[in-house]
Amino acid sequence: MSVSPLQALPLELLRQRTSTKWRSYGDDVIPMFVAETDFALAPxxxxxxxxxxxxxxxxxxxxxxxxxxxxxxxxxxxxxxxxxxxxxxxxxxxxxxxxxxxxxxxxxxxxxxxxxxxxxxxxxxxxxxxxxxxxxxxxxxxxxxxxxxxxxxxxxxxxxxxxxxxxxxxxxxxxxxxxxxxxxxxxxxxxxxxxxxxxxxxxxxxxxxxxxxxxxxxxxxxxxxxxxxxxxxxxxxxxxxxxxxxxxxxxxxxxxxxxxxxxxxxxxxxxxxxxxxxxxxDSDQWLEGLLAALDHNRRLLADLLTEHLPLARYRIPDAGFLAWVDVSAYGWGDNPAPFIRREAKVALHHGPLFGEEGVGHVRINVGCDPEVLRDAIERIGRLAVATDADAGGSSIVETSLVASEDR
Structure with a gap:
């Protein structure tokens, strides 16, 4: 039996929260860095x-x-x-x-x-x-x-x-x-x-x-x-x-x-x-709805990256709401997250904090409304177009999206 995905709370309500996710940056920034999700609690x-x-x-x-x-x-x-x-x-x-x-x-x-x-x-x-x-x-x-x-x-x-x-x-x-x-x-x-x-x-x-x-x-x-x-x-x-x-x-x-x-x-x-x-x-049904929402978003992210950041590398995760994405092909430095936050107004987790294997990577929290996820990736995609134009394409190296559907 299919389960209806949970619906994330509206942004105007989420921005009333006082937690780290919603108090670290201004309202012009989409926060997708820390592992907090945007849904109401289980009843x-x-x-x-x-x-x-x-x-x-x-x-x-x-x-x-x-x-x-x-x-x-x-x-x-x-x-x-x-x-x-x-x-x-x-x-x-x-x-x-x-x-x-x-x-x-x-x-x-x-x-x-x-x-x-x-x-x-x-x-x-x-x-x-x-x-x-x-x-x-x-x-x-x-x-x-x-x-x-x-x-x-x-x-x-x-x-x-x-x-x-x-x-x-x-x-x-x-x-x-x-x-x-x-x-x-x-x-x-x-x-x-x-x-x-x-x-x-x-x-x-x-x-x-x-x-x-x-x-x-x-x-x-x-x-x-x-x-x-x-x-x-x-x-x-x-x-x-x-x-x-x-x-x-x-x-x-x-x-x-x-x-x-x-x-x-x-x-x-x-x-x-x-x-x-x-x-x-009593909370099991809520969890199934959450899983349905996160499953949709982890797959949506693959589609959005293909459309807006085609040189990114991403494998659909087996578990969770955190996506590990290699954006090194865009030439945004060893730690792209600060640049992305400053220029695209999207806050992502800093890849190198996870170890030297995180150079050129960001971690994206997809535990949000699909439209928020879409807005975030579109913003980063516009940044990619702008920086590629500024650099004349010289900083871009060929790579590909990896979306592992069966893992």
Whole structure:
């Protein structure tokens, strides 16, 4: 049965928001940089938060808030995997959880593998934990990306102690294959390392891709893995602090239970209330409508780039609402985003922040109204025409659009 796509809120209403997306730049700029979406909250979330305000339920987060059971049920419905609620804890947000787990499983100076191009806070989080970043870039196959398992094995064999995994991957939108995740689990187990998996984009996986929770990928994953995730990206709850830390064995669960008590206290009560409502069955239909809207926009972006920026390179992502686009052919420098913002009045995320693989790239948030997306790409397209004319075409090199429909 087909599901009607969610409709984004009108711009005049969105510009009344006070969040980062809507307060970083003036009203003449289309903001498409930070991972906030432009839809109304799921009705169940709105109702739960309204009720909390009505009765003044604004105190401390309780010692057993119930999110462990709710997430376990949600994972069962969405992915056919039900983690043990006794092995689920909570904290303020995913990066908080990641840094605390890394502190627990590494020693100062240990190396942690990251797989660029990757979410910029991964680099900061490793350093905050006292460890050192070891880069093992994704393999670029032309039509898709994958983990460089040989490279990761070399790093682990050389003494790296952990892998910080992005599953699904940000910014490429790659949903890692079960076979790759299973092989990663076996490698970590063989070398006595750990895998910390950020799975915040998992609910946003688009068919026919199939999301595999790392802890469910292979028997070895339970022994080496720690998953940190939240409803915040999918349901636009970043300002309401709550995430879960999931483990699959008694040994890894004991590591998380031994974290300082403040780790759980960092979860805000409104964050818990909102996450629980997001994970409840009442929000499932809203999620299907969101996925339909994002599916339309990820494909629309391919069409718009073909029409207005034909030298751009883009692969339709497996998951999420973030698009990784190579615009290096237009000669706008290593970091095109500031130039695009200044000249076209469209704010995009800076590619080089994701690693040196991001030179010449931008990340575009397509979690918006299709007409907003169209306006943004048309503006950038006009910029491309203007700069090409100014340069006499000398800065343009031949490349092509890559739109991977089956990944």
């Amino acid at each position: 169940a979330i709105t109702a739960a938060l309204q009720r909390a305000v009505e009765i003044g339920d604004t105190g401390y987060t309780p010692p057993r808030p119930g999110i462990d059971l709710d997430f376990a049920d949600y994972a069962q419905r969405r992915w056919g995997w039900r983690p043990d609620p006794a092995k689920i804890r909570w904290t303020g947000d995913v990066m908080m959880g990641v840094v605390e787990v890394l502190r627990a499983v590494t020693s100062p100076g240990d190396r942690v593998v990251v797989t660029p191009p990757v979410y910029p806070p991964f680099y900061d989080t490793v350093e905050e934990a006292g460890a050192v970043v070891e880069r093992v870039p994704l393999l670029d196959h032309g039509d898709r990306w994958s983990l460089d398992l040989d490279g990761i094995e070399r790093a682990l064999a050389d003494g790296a102690r952990s892998v910080l995994l992005c599953n699904p991957h940000n910014p490429t939108g790659t949903v890692h294959a079960r076979e790759s995740l299973a092989a990663l689990a076996r490698l970590a187990h063989r070398y006595g390392a750990t895998v910390v998996s950020d799975e915040i984009h998992a609910p946003l996986t688009h068919a026919p891709a199939v999301f595999t929770p790392f802890l469910d990928a292979a028997p070895e994953a339970a022994a080496v893995g720690y998953t940190v995730t939240s409803a915040s990206k999918t349901y636009n709850l970043a300002g309401l602090k709550c995430a879960v830390i999931v483990t699959g064995s008694e040994e890894t669960a004991a590591v998380v239970r031994a974290l300082p008590w403040e780790v759980e206290w960092r979860a805000g009560l409104f964050g818990v209330i909102a996450n629980r409502a997001a994970f409840a069955p």
